Amino acid sequence: MDKQQAEAVAQAILEPDLRTQDDLRRKRALEAARQSRKRRVAWFTLIGSGIGAAIAHLLGERFTSGVIWRGLAGSAIGWLIMRRAWA
Template sequence: MEKTHADAIAQAILEPDLRVQEEVRRKRAKKAANLLRKRRVAWIVLIGSAIGAAIAYSSGIHFSLGVIWGGVAGSAFGWIATHRAAA
């Protein structure tokens, strides 16, 4: 058997495995990027909740409403900001 023939057989055997490994690597990278995006949004939600709490405290409305609405606004801002950064 010639070397080129042996290389062709080895490549034919290994190529599907290489494609599968590449697909697995691509999926893992996508999951990691998505997790990073979710973590960034979570931090922005926490910051929004803190800002909402501070505004509620200073304006005299219920503290819990400030936390909730600040978190909602932070969530919306976070998803929009990370979506634009990802695109």
């Protein structure tokens, strides 16, 4: 067996593993991007909840409804911003 044949055999053995590694790397990159977007939306939600709590306190509303409704608004804004950034 000469060097070219040995290289061909080694490549034939290793190629499926290399494809699998590339697929895993691609899936992990997509998952990391998704996780990053979710974290950004969570920050918007947290900020919206904090603003809602402050507004509810200043206006004399129920604290929980201020946190919940402004948190939902922050979440919606976050998703819209992330959707535009992703497109």
